[in-house]
Amino acid sequence: MRLACLALLLSATPALAFPVTVQSCNREVTFDAPPARAIANDVNLVEMMLALGLRDRMVGYTGVSGWKTLDEELRKDIAELPELSAQYPTREVLAGAEPDFFFAGWNYGMKVGGEVTPETLEPLGIKTYELTESCIFVGPKAKSSMQDMYADLLNLGRIFGVEDRAKxxxxGYEARLAELTTGVNRATPLRVFVYDSGEETPFTAGAYAMPTALIEAAGGVNIMDDLDKSWATIAWEPVVDRNPEVIVIVNYGDVTAEQKIAFLEGNPAFANIDAVKNDRYVVLEYVEATPGPRNIRAVEKLVAGFAAD
Structure with missing residues (x-):
């Protein structure tokens, strides 16, 4: 009787629909079966894998501790997984782990024309899925939006056969975002500058970087949203000229958010910037400012920061 019931249950369970084909930047990638030995590069991409319950499909990760972006919340979740490379992995490092899947992005573990690309990994039996935000480096792309992060989660869901979980x-993220942004005034958006790093020249977010989408969702406008780049180094002059009302500080690495704020407030050249005069800063952790599950928390921080007097 038990065997008959088990057979009936198994027959009622739908088989995973493979092969599946997903769009990865300017490529289509087909998977004949869900990956079983995955590697993800960078903290935000690792968190996407964990959010989908895919830790048991991973053999390691790369590109986290070298940038000092691993926090305690994530450390617990990946304690048993090896970090195969502190920063960008080499082709040899990846080959040595014998993965069948690499989740990375352009300037998130891969560089155009570099040693590690989808084309160089394919002969090793490693299929690559590229972070949507980073696709601007290999072809045309729409301006950054929350849909970039959603698309990656949904594509990963299809790739690993957990589509329902991804949906x-x-x-849930869409519902929470709608709740957080109810009543946000977008008619007169606050002028916002994203300060990642750099003193002589600042490294900031352009039109194709995730903070632009986060700022817009929270009712602001990135003063550098006409910068036809993702993340880039610019001069200080346009920052002063465009006079941001709020400065978003990206916190990671050896220079703390407090030190970045102290630099801004201690430089006479920035004394007339509204954000500096009024002490209006919002600190986002690196993992909140790059595409991933903590983007919703980032919008929550921005909404609160923009509303503060």
Missing amino acids: ELVA
Whole structure:
């Protein structure tokens, strides 16, 4: 009787629909079966994998501790996984782990024309899925939006055969985002500058970087949203000229958010910037400012920071 019931249950369970084909930047990638030995590069991409419950499909990760972006919340979740490379992995490092899947992005573990690309990994039996935000480096792309992060989660869901889980996760994020931004005034958006790093010249977010989408969702406008780049180094002059009302500080690495704020407030050249005069800063952790599950928390921080007097 038990065997008959088990057979009936198994027959009622739908088989995973493979092969599946997903769009990865300017490529289509087909998977004949869900990956079983995955590697993700960078803290935000690792968190996407964890949010989908895919830790048991991973053999390691790369590109986290070398940038000092690993926090305690994530450290617990990946304690048993090896970090195969502190920063960008080499082709040899990846080959040595014998993965069948690499989740990375352009300037998130891969560089155009570099040693590690989808084309160089394919002969090793490693299929690559590229972070949507980074696609601007290999072809045309729309301006950054929350849909970039949702698309990656949904594509990963299809790749790993957990599509329902991915859809449920994205629906939850969309509902929470709608709740957070109810009543946000977008008619007169606050002028916002993203300060990642650099003193002589600042490294900031352009039109194709995730903070632009986060700022817009929270009712602001990135003063550098006409910068036809993702993340880039610019001069200080346009920052002063465009006079941001709020400065978003990206916190990671050896220079703390407090030190970045002290630099801004201690430089006479910035004394007339509204954000500096009024002490209006919002600190986002690196993992909140790059595409991933903590983007919703980032919007929550921005909404609160923009509303503060």
